[in-house]
Amino acid sequence: MKKMQPCFGLEFEIYKTKDIFQQANLMNILFIHQNFPGQFKHLAPALATKGHKVVSLTLRVKEPAKWKGVELIPYTIKRQPSTGLHPWLVDFESKLLRAESCYSAAMKLKKRGFSPDVIVAHPGWGESMFLRDLWPEARIGLFCELYYDSINGEAGFDPEFPQHAPDEEPIRLRLKNLSNFMHLEVGNLGISPTEFQANTYPASVRDRISVIHDGIDTEVFCPNSDASIKLETGEVLTREDEVITFVNRNFEPYRGYHVFMRALPRLLKERPDARILMVGGDGVSYGARPAKGQTWKQIFIDEVRGRIPTKDWQRVHFLGRIPYETYLSMMQISRAHVYLTYPFVLSWSLIEAMAIGAPIVASDTPPVTEVISHGDTGRLFPFFDQDRMVDEICTVLSDSDMRDALATSSRKVAISRYDLKDVCLPKQLEWIDRLAEMQPGKFS
Template identity: 40%
Template sequence: MEILFVHPNFPGQFRHFAAALAREPGIRVSGIGDEKWMKDTIPLTDIPVIAYPSPTTASHDTHVYARSFESAVRRGQQVVQTLLTHKRQGLEPDLIIAHPGWGDAFYLKDIFPGTPVIGLFEYYYRTRGADVGFDPEFPMNFDDIFRIHSLNATQLLALESCDAGYCPTAWQHSCFPAHHQMRLNIIHDGIDTNTVAPDTKATITLPDGSIHQTGEEILTFVSRGLEPYRGFHVFMRALPRILKARPHCQVIIVGSDQVSYGKQPAPGQTYRQRYLDEIADQVDQTRIHFSGRLPYHDYLKVLQVSRLHTYMTYPFILSWSMLEAMSAGCLVLASATPPVQEVIMDGENGLLTPFGEPSTLASRAISILADPEQYQHIRHAARQTIVTRYDFNTVSYPAFRQFLKQFEW
């Protein structure tokens, strides 16, 4: 059986699934992705990858509501034009598994009409009741709402272009229209709990040369991009109170200045600098360590040395980092928002705090940092939650394989 994975940043979310399938006898796995997007990714060994030229983005002459859709159409067209060349050379996958969020899956059924296409569906935008308009600091006007509503054109065509699909979490699944939910399974990508595990002897050397180890009073925050969607502004505004009350606390912040979601800051600005400037005269900045993005091994060390890990998010896609923090045995203080509450029960396997209240976040963090021993049972429960519900080998992959059985012959 030949399986083709389609993701502009292959392997992306398919890293574990693709590698596991490739290890099975009788299954050949290949991938296709954007040559520029894949430039900095770590490839999977023994899995051939087709690189397609990066498509041009939508013109500024295109209506602002339609630019995302036009870019998706261009990408979908580039994918099939590239695959047609390989089809003429004999490529005929028995199954295609795609992330269709950028348009990659739009036309796959047209060139492989007999091949089932499965889509990974991460998010369906809502103009009310989820991320849009959630944060009063970033109010939405009607023009924003119309533009956001139009983003779902890509998702709707992607849904029609796939035979079946799956969502990583129940909350993300619930965001899709009811008549589409019936076609979508709930299967998380899974956590490698053997690799992502506690280490009482962990040590991390940060880019600034500072060395930290388990047992120190370390407050951590991780986000791919340091931006409001992941509560970076709330976290930063809590730091003055925390650092004043806890004079030995060190703060490690992992993430880049990239903005993945929501509104961009003003030209030439970053959210990191904006919120650091806001608190600059209230904190000792030598105790705040911005690491940028780290190699995966070093990122795990940050989680392992953490005394308290903070995860904040709008009602949006749940980050792997929160689940990995729990798997690493972190004590997680997280926002009481729906995607988080699907996993964390306050006081049992983690701690919850209102999203938009820096003072409440600070008060809880101060109390926790002062007496970490009383929360050991929560750390253990956090890891057990991930092992029981999200472990790749025992939960996610078996569920995924069972899902695929309906498409094998």
């Protein structure tokens, strides 16, 4: 039986829990993600298409809205961060503030009659920390992105950027995991994009975490022999040009920007016809920020610019953040796509490049080695070895048969393991079904 109730100015079609499996087999599903849809951009609309009532609480919108069948409900952070707080507690307080505010918005939903059968949350910002207290009968699924590790993870990986207080780093990370731990206490199942990310979690809960990638639409991310990209200079580049691509959300050390920049003087000299196309922003997504008033992008430009002749520097193009269609075309003309990362979360862009058939040259770091096999789906090099990186790029650029073989193999892997429609989304929907059938309770 359905009933209509107003909520935040929107009309909600609510499915009573008792009717879910007896009648329409439909559910009320709540997504929690501060920047929704994030990793749920395919799953949430797919559930709405199936007829489920899908709602999201998010910071991303200011007013109630609807997106691909999903009701978007805004919440706002109610309190300002404290001053003079112990530095080890700053991270947890920021998560607590979000959790409190999200809980307050969720209570308003509950008062208007909304009761989720399933909650799917990205716990990374703490938002969903108290939702078990509000809806004890809900099944809670967690997006398990990363459990912080002071030994095997990204902390301390790069000696150039040591921790401010290395002796205290294990303590800081233990407290950073406090939100993770509290979520594991109330969740039922987890989902993680890669084995590397899932394996960062404690062994006691690992068997509850399914490894299912977010999914790549390999029909969109596919080769295109007619692709081209027009630069600001008016010049048009095609697959006939020697194009090297490098993509970051933001240019920063976590994604090897500094290593790539330091390789440019030699790379430009070795490949006099190459064009370097670099996509990314000036901010910081991960890790420490540079000194006030500076950007990592400009810091490393300044470091290498004096060793690169102007005629060579003119072949380096910082494209900033570009439209989706431009990004796709750029990757389709790439003869060598370079990807580096600390032992950290894997970027979508790497799998997208594989699906497109761009020959990959990547750092020999987890989780890259989970998807790239040296000599088969790409060429690998030690993260800090910029000369080895240049050697591998030159090897790929000099051998068209190798490029073709790498492209064919990497696209085959992208389709067989990471295709959205045939592999990942069906597995995600099966995961939701398993979650819905569980008894409410602890993760472990």
